[in-house]
Amino acid sequence: MDLGAVRTFVAVAEAGQFQKAAADLSISQQAVSKRVAALERALGVRLFTRAPRGAELTIDGQAFLPHARELLRVAERASASVRPGRRPLRVDVIASRVAPSALMRDFHRAHPEIDLDVVMLSDVDTAVAAIRSGAVDASFRAVAMPGRPLPEDIESVRVLDEPHQLLTGPAHALADARSVTLAELTGHRIWMPGLVPGTEWTAYYDALVAEFGLTVEATGPNFGSDALLDTIADTPALATFTTARTRLVWPAGHDLRRIPVTDPTPVYPHSLLWHRDNPHPALPALRTHLATTTNDQNTTGTWTPDWVIPR
Numbered sequence: 001m002d003l004g005a006v007r008t009f010v011a012v013a014e015a016g017q018f019q020k021a022a023a024d025l026s027i028s029q030q031a032v033s034k035r036v037a038a039l040e041r042a043l044g045v046r047l048f049t050r051a052p053r054g055a056e057l058t059i060d061g062q063a064f065l066p067h068a069r070e071l072l073r074v075a076e077r078a079s080a081s082v083r084p085g086r087r088p089l090r091v092d093v094i095a096s097r098v099a100p101s102a103l104m105r106d107f108h109r110a111h112p113e114i115d116l117d118v119v120m121l122s123d124v125d126t127a128v129a130a131i132r133s134g135a136v137d138a139s140f141r142a143v144a145m146p147g148r149p150l151p152e153d154i155e156s157v158r159v160l161d162e163p164h165q166l167l168t169g170p171a172h173a174l175a176d177a178r179s180v181t182l183a184e185l186t187g188h189r190i191w192m193p194g195l196v197p198g199t200e201w202t203a204y205y206d207a208l209v210a211e212f213g214l215t216v217e218a219t220g221p222n223f224g225s226d227a228l229l230d231t232i233a234d235t236p237a238l239a240t241f242t243t244a245r246t247r248l249v250w251p252a253g254h255d256l257r258r259i260p261v262t263d264p265t266p267v268y269p270h271s272l273l274w275h276r277d278n279p280h281p282a283l284p285a286l287r288t289h290l291a292t293t294t295n296d297q298n299t300t301g302t303w304t305p306d307w308v309i310p311r
Contacts, residue, residue, distance in 0.1 A: 017054035100140035207305035
């Protein structure tokens with residue numbers, strides 16, 4: 001059903017005259033007559049009769065009027081739901097316990113007036129597709145993986161370099177160290193069952209292993225962080241990597257140790273991605289917030305893969 005014709009019908013019904021409806025709609029009287037006639041043909045009924053004082057609704061017109069008004073209200077609500085600034089800013093943070101989630105919590109505290117939707121997408125290809133389709137407004141990712149250049153319509157800015165830590169149980173050989181160098185990790189088994197081939201974090205650790213000769217194992221099923229922490233606590237031969245802003249909670253009896261990694265410190269490079277034509281008015285506020293709250297990082301003595309987009 002042509003909403004323009006429905007809007008014209010309602011205008012004539014409320015004005016009581018084709019001429020006045022034409023003036024209200026800023027169109028010609030002939031256009032009003034054509035739209036009403038087209039609507040009558042579509043419905044198979046007459047909606048108006050000509051009267052000395054203008055146009056009067058027929059019985060069918062009276063029956064249709066409240067539904068026509070509701071159609072216009074529904075159309076306005078549908079349009080408003082996607083109008084820039086009327087829907088929440090939708091941001092992919094990858095997972096709930098990692099740094100991008102913390103960055104968005106900080107943004108929400110600083111800008112409580114901005115409505116947010118937080119989603120968690122599995123990999124960079126899915127995230128980029130969602131950005132290009134408009135399903136999300138922005139995503140936090142490590143870019144650009146080897147062989148995976150960003151499309152030309154996707155913008156990015158590096159917003160946070162997050163230092164790595166070694167996570168061990170109390171009986172691990174390095175458990176009492178105040179810090180460990182990458183060289184000292186050679187020969188130790190670092191277990192990371194959550195690594196998935198083709199993802200940017202797997203590409204990151206592949207580069208780390210290749211450059212420093214580490215032993216990173218991704219064997220076994222991934223039962224989540226709680227199961228990983230249980231295993232690390234009970235297995236002296238295993239350690240794992242975590243990052244400084246990753247939130248981990250474990251039972252007191254686990255006595256796990258988070259140990260800074262140095263010389264150099266591996267840092268995970270979080271970047272914000274968005275579509276260059278995205279009109280959401282809250283997106284510049286997010287970019288400004290990240291630029292002003294994460295720009296005091298010292299990159300001296302740190303390491304990232306050579307494929308990472310520079311700061």
